[in-house]
Amino acid sequence: MGLKVMLKIEKLQVSVEGKKILNGLDLEVKPGEVHAIMGPNGSGKSTLAYSLAGRPGYEITGGKVTFGGRDLLALAPEERAHEGMFLGFQYPVEIPGVNNVYLLKAAVNAARKHRGLPEVDAFEFLTLVREKMKVMHMEESFLSRGVNEGFSGGEKKRNEILQMLMLEPRLAILDETDSGLDIDALKVVANGVNSLRSPERAVVLVTHYQRLLDYIVPDFVHVLVRGRIARSGDRTLALELERRGYDWIAGMERGVPPLDPPEAA
Amino acid sequence: MASALATRIAAEHAAATAAESLSGDVVSRERRRAAIQMLAAEGLPTSRDENWKYVNLRPLEKVKFAPPASGQQALAGLTVADLPAPIEGYARYVFVDGVFAPGLSAGATKAGIAVRSLRDARGTARTAGAAGSVAAAGVAGTSGGVVSARGAGDSALPGSGGNVTTLGQPAASRDARFALLNDAFAVDGAEIRVSAGTDCPTCVELVFVAQVESQTGASYPRVELHVEPNARVGLIERHVSIGGGANFVNASVRVDIARGATVHHYRVQETGAKAVWFDTLSAVLGQDATYRLHGVNVGALSGRSTINVQLAGRGADAAISVASLGDKQQIQDAFVLVEHVAPNAKSEQTFRGICAGRARVGFNGMVVVRKDAKGTDSQQSLRGLLAGPEAEIDVRPQLEIYTDDVRCAHGATAGKLDDNMLFYLLSRGLDAATAQRLLKWAFLEDVVARIEVPELRRQIERSLAGQMKEADALRELL
Numbered sequence: 001m002g003l004k005v006m007l008k009i010e011k012l013q014v015s016v017e018g019k020k021i022l023n024g025l026d027l028e029v030k031p032g033e034v035h036a037i038m039g040p041n042g043s044g045k046s047t048l049a050y051s052l053a054g055r056p057g058y059e060i061t062g063g064k065v066t067f068g069g070r071d072l073l074a075l076a077p078e079e080r081a082h083e084g085m086f087l088g089f090q091y092p093v094e095i096p097g098v099n100n101v102y103l104l105k106a107a108v109n110a111a112r113k114h115r116g117l118p119e120v121d122a123f124e125f126l127t128l129v130r131e132k133m134k135v136m137h138m139e140e141s142f143l144s145r146g147v148n149e150g151f152s153g154g155e156k157k158r159n160e161i162l163q164m165l166m167l168e169p170r171l172a173i174l175d176e177t178d179s180g181l182d183i184d185a186l187k188v189v190a191n192g193v194n195s196l197r198s199p200e201r202a203v204v205l206v207t208h209y210q211r212l213l214d215y216i217v218p219d220f221v222h223v224l225v226r227g228r229i230a231r232s233g234d235r236t237l238a239l240e241l242e243r244r245g246y247d248w249i250a251g252m253e254r255g256v257p258p259l260d261p262p263e264a265a
Numbered sequence: 266m267a268s269a270l271a272t273r274i275a276a277e278h279a280a281a282t283a284a285e286s287l288s289g290d291v292v293s294r295e296r297r298r299a300a301i302q303m304l305a306a307e308g309l310p311t312s313r314d315e316n317w318k319y320v321n322l323r324p325l326e327k328v329k330f331a332p333p334a335s336g337q338q339a340l341a342g343l344t345v346a347d348l349p350a351p352i353e354g355y356a357r358y359v360f361v362d363g364v365f366a367p368g369l370s371a372g373a374t375k376a377g378i379a380v381r382s383l384r385d386a387r388g389t390a391r392t393a394g395a396a397g398s399v400a401a402a403g404v405a406g407t408s409g410g411v412v413s414a415r416g417a418g419d420s421a422l423p424g425s426g427g428n429v430t431t432l433g434q435p436a437a438s439r440d441a442r443f444a445l446l447n448d449a450f451a452v453d454g455a456e457i458r459v460s461a462g463t464d465c466p467t468c469v470e471l472v473f474v475a476q477v478e479s480q481t482g483a484s485y486p487r488v489e490l491h492v493e494p495n496a497r498v499g500l501i502e503r504h505v506s507i508g509g510g511a512n513f514v515n516a517s518v519r520v521d522i523a524r525g526a527t528v529h530h531y532r533v534q535e536t537g538a539k540a541v542w543f544d545t546l547s548a549v550l551g552q553d554a555t556y557r558l559h560g561v562n563v564g565a566l567s568g569r570s571t572i573n574v575q576l577a578g579r580g581a582d583a584a585i586s587v588a589s590l591g592d593k594q595q596i597q598d599a600f601v602l603v604e605h606v607a608p609n610a611k612s613e614q615t616f617r618g619i620c621a622g623r624a625r626v627g628f629n630g631m632v633v634v635r636k637d638a639k640g641t642d643s644q645q646s647l648r649g650l651l652a653g654p655e656a657e658i659d660v661r662p663q664l665e666i667y668t669d670d671v672r673c674a675h676g677a678t679a680g681k682l683d684d685n686m687l688f689y690l691l692s693r694g695l696d697a698a699t700a701q702r703l704l705k706w707a708f709l710e711d712v713v714a715r716i717e718v719p720e721l722r723r724q725i726e727r728s729l730a731g732q733m734k735e736a737d738a739l740r741e742l743l
Contacts, residue, residue, distance in 0.1 A: 053692050056684065081694035093689040097707025097714075103693065106703070110694035146707075147689075163693065 006031050006068060006202050007052075007171055013062035014044075014051045014227075021047040023227030024063065029171065032199040036213055036238060037206045039224030040246040045206045046090060048224070049175040053087035054080050067171070081107075082114035084170030086163075088177050090206075092156040095147040100159070103147050104129060104166050111167060132165040135195060137188050153180035161192040172196065173204045178212035190215030210238040223249045268308040274330050275301050278449050281331040291383045291487070292448050300448035309442055316440050319598045319627040319659060321567040324479070324541045328513045332452045333362055333482035345369055347507050348474070352720045354467035355501055356380070361474045363485040364453045369472075377463030377496070383454040383487065440571050440600060444545035447485045447517035454487025457500070459526075461493035466529065467718070470501040475512035475536055486516040494551075495525040501721060502530065504544075506537030506564070513541050520548035520556070524578060527555040531721060535564035535728055542568040552578030552607070559716055560587040560599070561725050563732045567596040574603045576610035576638075586615040588712040590732045591624030591656070598627040605638035605671075616647040617712045619705055619733070620656035631663040634671050641668075645675035650682065650708050652701075705733060 007029040014022035021044045029035055039045050051058045052065065054077035065072040067083060075083065095103075109119045129143065136158045148156050157177055164172055174193065178186055193203060193216050205216060213221070213235060221237040222229045223246075230249050231237065241249070278301050281287050287297060309325065310317040343361065348369065351357050356372035358365065358380055365382035374380050455471050473486035492498055506512050514536060522528050536542050542565040550556055562568050574583050589597040603612045618626040626649060634641045649658030662675040682704050690700035709729060716722040 055688055055692075076697075077688060077691040078694050078696050078700075081692055087692050089689065089692075093685045095686050095689065095704070095707060097710030098703055102703075103690070106695055106699065107693040110696065110699075114694070167694070 004031070004069075005029070005066075007072075007204075008066045009063070010065070011063035012048075012051070012065060013060070014047055015059045015061050016047060016057060020061070021227055022051065025224075025228050027222065027229065029202045029204060031170075031202055032197075033220065034197065034203045034205065034216065034218045036218040036221045036235075037204060037224055038208065038210070038221060038238060038241060040250065041208070043224040044227040045208075045224055046175055047227075049087060049090075049173050049204075049206050052080075052173055053077060053085065078110070081167075081169075082111060086167055086169035086172045088157075088160040088164060088172065088174035090176040090179065092148045092151075092160050094149050094151070096149045098147045099143070100145055100147055101129065101143040104163065107163065108166055129166065132162055135165065136162045136192050138162060154182065154185040157181055157189055158185065158192070161189050165192060165196060168196065168201075170200065171202050171204070173206070175206045176208060177205070178207055178209065186212065187215060210242045213238050225250050270325060271305045271308050274309075274446070274449070275305055277329070277331045281450070284334075286331070286334060286452070287450065288384065288452065291451055291453060297449050300445040304442065304445050304449070307439065307442060309446070310440070314439075316600050316629060317569075319596065319625055320569045321541075321596050324511075324513065324567065328479045328541075329482050330446070330450060331482060332364075332450055332485060333477045343369065343474070343476070343507060345371070348472055349503060349505065349724060350720075352467075352470055352501060352718060352724075355470035355499075356468070357470045357472060358382075358455055359472045359474060360453065360455065360486060362477045362482070363451060363473070363487065365455070366474075372470075375463075375465050375468065377460045378465055378468060378498070379456075379458045379460075380469055381456045381458075383456050383489070384452070386456045438573060438602070440602070441545050441547065441573060443515055443543045443569075443571065444517040444547070446543075447487055447515050447545070450483065450515075451485040451487040451517070454485075454489065457488070457490045459490075459492045459496045459498045461495060461523075463493075463496040463498065466497055466499045468499045471503065473502070473504045473514070473516065475504070475506045475514045475540060476508050476510070477512065478510040479513035479541065480511075483513040483515060486514065486518075488516075488518040488520075490518070490520045490528070490530075492520075492522045492526040492528055492554075494523045496523075497527040499529040499718070500531070501533075501718070503533045504536050504542065504564070506540050509537050509539065511539040511541070511566075512536060514543065516542075516544040518544070518546040520546070522548065522550050522554040522556055524551045525553045526551070527557075529557045529717065530559065531716065531718065532558070532560045533721075533725060533728070534560070534562045534568055534570070536568075537564065538566060540565045544568075544570040546570070546572045548572075548574045548583070550574070550576050550578055550581035550583060550610075553580040554578060554582070556581075556583040557715075558583070558585045559712070560585070560589075561712070561729070562587070562589040562597050562599070563728055565597075566594065568598065569596075570599045572599065572601045574601070574612070575606060576604065576612060577606045579607045579609055581607065581610040583611070584613040584615070584715075586613075586712045586715050587617075587628065588709050588729070589616075589618040589626050589628065590729060591618070591620045591622070591626040592732065593622040593624060595622070595624040596626075597624070598629075600629045600631075602631045602633065603643070605632070605634040605641045605643065608638055609640040610638065611642045612644070614645045614647065615711055615715075616649075616660065617709050618649045618658060618660070619652055619708060620649065620658045621652040621733075623653075623655045625657040625659070627659040627661075629659075629661045629663070630675075632665070632673060632675075634664075634666040634668055634673065636667045639668055639670045641671040641673065643671070643673045645677070646711070647675070647677040648708070649679035650705065651680065652682075652705060702733065706730075
């Protein structure tokens with residue numbers, strides 16, 4: 001294909017409160033690809049997601065990350081969003097007093113401003129929001145509610161995906177978007193993500209379980225152990241993990257050499 | 266022993282009395298004298314008083330306490346256009362430096378409501394209709410349901426069918442001493458009487474304009490609201506400045522709500538940047554009475570509100586919500602005392618304060634549950650937000666309970682913007698300044714959302730946004 005690399009992570013090291021969490025992580029994501037990052041609790045999955053989004057408190061102690069050829073780590077969180085990165089939070093934050101619709105509009109306009117476009121037309125905006133809300137099975141009343149305020153776990157996750165659909169990011173990093181979802185909500189969320197898949201966009205799915213991957217089929221699966229990628233493969237790796245458990249990979253990390261990296265990467 | 270300040274106040278009072286500029290009609294001469302005597306005995310509060318330590322009391326040293334010789338003199342050049350936009354459905358009564366200005370007032374009072382200038386209500390044969398006729402507003406307004414003018418006996422207002430009346434009695438609490446100063450010097454005020462069963466949710470707007478410089482004289486806004494049983498009434502009370510001078514304003518408001526009556530009381534303090542504003546509000550609720558007090562404080566160099574709400578009747582229900590904004594060198598202080606006297610009454614205090622620059626914002630919310638007040642339900646939610654490294658916020662919930670079988674809950678916080686919320690907004694592409702503004706705005710929402718008069722709410726939001734210097738960024742919200 002010869003497509004350019006969109007996201008390139010090289011030997012990334014990250015500490016949180018003085019404790020090293022990521023330990024020289026390498027990853028390349030090209031446009032059109034869906035990567036799943038799996039791994040046991042504490043392996044650094046969420047740290048990777050937050051570090052890429054620029055959350056304060058995640059100290060980069062080594063390595064480099066480029067996004068669309070730019071030095072990602074030099075950008076402020078909002079600049080990363082402007083460049084087309086989106087983080088779907090594992091625990092979406094409740095902000096009472098800020099309307100959902102206001103946040104959506106402010107976010108869309110911030111992106112447009114960055115691209116030198118005028119503010120979105122109010123009517124067009126509402127039409128688009130309603131259309132996307134249908135995809136996410138959300139009720140109209142949701143628009144006037146406070147951001148995530150009093151939402152159930154499932155509603156919060158659907159709201160994350162709605163924001164993503166409105167912002168149309170080049171790269172979506174979805175941090176355990178499947179956790180706490182029942183099967184119906186999981187299908188809705190997966191459907192939302194799939195609707196955004198295109199040759200220009202990429203998705204990084206951070207997940208603990210392979211269940212999500214039945215609905216959003218990844219091109220690559222990576223297993224994170226102790227802050228670095230211990231094993232990469234295609235979707236069958238996720239199925240194998242499901243069967244054998246994370247101890248299988250963790251055991252390899254402790255001494256057994258990993259298998260050959262997949263050719264596709 | 267009288268302090269130097271109290272001595273000077275007494276001397277100014279004596280001089281003004283001798284010049285016959287303090288009418289015994291508005292406040293009886295005995296009561297004025299009693300107030301001066303109590304001030305001489307007690308003195309005005311000082312920063313050594315626990316409940317006054319956040320207030321800047323120094324400007325008092327330079328104030329000329331007597332009102333300007335002729336209140337109406339200051340009116341020259343003042344027009345309706347200088348005032349806040351009127352609120353639809355509310356009859357407007359304007360007072361300049363505490364004196365009723367019929368020419369600036371507009372709108373017709375509804376049946377069952379009588380609004381009078383205290384000078385007119387208690388004075389001799391002055392019969393000017395309260396709302397006068399105002400060309401600019403195009404409304405030929407007169408007051409409906411006029412209550413006959415009474416004599417000077419303001420110390421014996423009837424109890425309006427309720428069994429509790431404290432109107433007309435000197436303020437008992439030491440924290441209400443500024444009301445004594447108003448008693449001593451007030452030259453006019455608004456008397457609002459609502460007859461039993463009147464249903465008038467949109468009703469009266471009082472606008473108090475401060476204009477006189479404090480070296481020349483002081484403004485003493487005065488309100489007496491008297492609501493008879495089972496009436497429902499909405500009152501807007503605003504305090505503004507015109508001319509940008511260093512005003513000294515000392516307001517005194519009394520509210521008496523009889524059995525089963527409901528009052529929605531909106532108070533907006535947006536006096537000028539050099540103004541010093543003091544305020545004492547006392548409300549007494551009869552059986553099953555409801556009081557909703559909404560205070561918004563954005564103006565003044567130094568503002569202090571002392572609020573005392575007494576739940577005197579069984580099943581009374583009071584909710585007091587206050588938003589205060591401070592910036593630069595401003596001081597915004599509020600002291601709220603809610604007193605549960607009768608059983609099964611309910612009270613709620615909500616405070617949201619934002620403090621930037623080198624400002625100080627304080628809220629001291631006290632709940633006292635007396636021994637007969639079984640079944641009391643009281644809630645306090647007091648929150649302060651620091652928006653600058655040199656700002657200072659002080660929120661203090663206090664609780665005194667002298668009985669059992671009560672439910673009292675309080676929460677108080679003071680802190681900075683939530684980092685998680687901030688990062689969430691940034692991750693959506695909002696720039697840091699917008700994200701912070703939005704969160705500050707959201708912080709006030711608990712108070713602002715309760716303002717049920719849409720136009721007033723819009724005006725208040727604009728005023729808050731202006732104070733936060735964020736009018737542009739927030740325009741979409743307004």
